[in-house]
Amino acid sequence: MRNATGFLAGLIFGLGLIISGMADPAKVLNFLDIFGYWDPSLAFVMGGASLTAFIGFRLVWRRESPTFNSRFDVPTNRSIDAPLLTGAAIFGMGWGIGGFCPGPAWTSLAMGSPGILVFLPAMLLGMMAGKRAKSLPLFARREV
């Protein structure tokens, strides 16, 4: 059941990405191009998703524990630190160039464009590098 429900959750997430337009880099880049041809649609994706999750999280948190886990495992780190802001800035650069963030990148795999076949392996390599960078002395202070 863990795997079946996990698959279903991923499927719904992917359908949401495609239906909303979030999985189309052209739409993402036109959203980010506020000084040019601006397509504000993606603000409605973020709005719809956050609002739905805001209500739904509070409903599921009323339960003692999640279905397949002993407790809700919500991030406890509250610090706005150098790895967070540096990482977010680097991510923003990549998002602004390619129009893909990680979810749409996975969902686009089966659509098989040359761009995604280059982007996805590069993203995985980048994640491995980013994981290592996180333990550099520059970023390794004040760990939780």
Next chain:
Amino acid sequence: MEPAVLTEFTPWLSFLGGSLIGLSAIMVMGLFGKIAGISGITNALIGLFPGQSGPDDRDWRLSFLFGLIAAPLALMLLSGSFPQQSVPTNLVGMLIAGLLVGIGTALGSGCTSGHGVCGLARLSTRSLAAVITFLLVAILTTTLVRHVF
């Protein structure tokens, strides 16, 4: 300058699709007690490679990714046509973009789903700071790429 591809303003479809993304995040929280962050889920899988360690709940994360990959195929079965998208064709640009997205989301512990959708829904100021940062930098980057260089 005109964009390479014109797109249509789709507030209702985007809101509906966003609600599905939110529903998925609620399922992941209700079922597994976790944040539905795609970079985090992917990162956990990278632990599969030698020399790296990951969390013990890889099974559902892998299933989730399979679901994510299967979504366009499911949509094709339902509607009869493959979803449309327009991916940049500059492959060097896409290579650099992929590397930056990978490094940035691993270092910053999240992306549009983890910090964006789930973080904002939890009213996390840490996630809000990340979202503001990546949105501003992405807008700046797109502006430079399209209108300056």
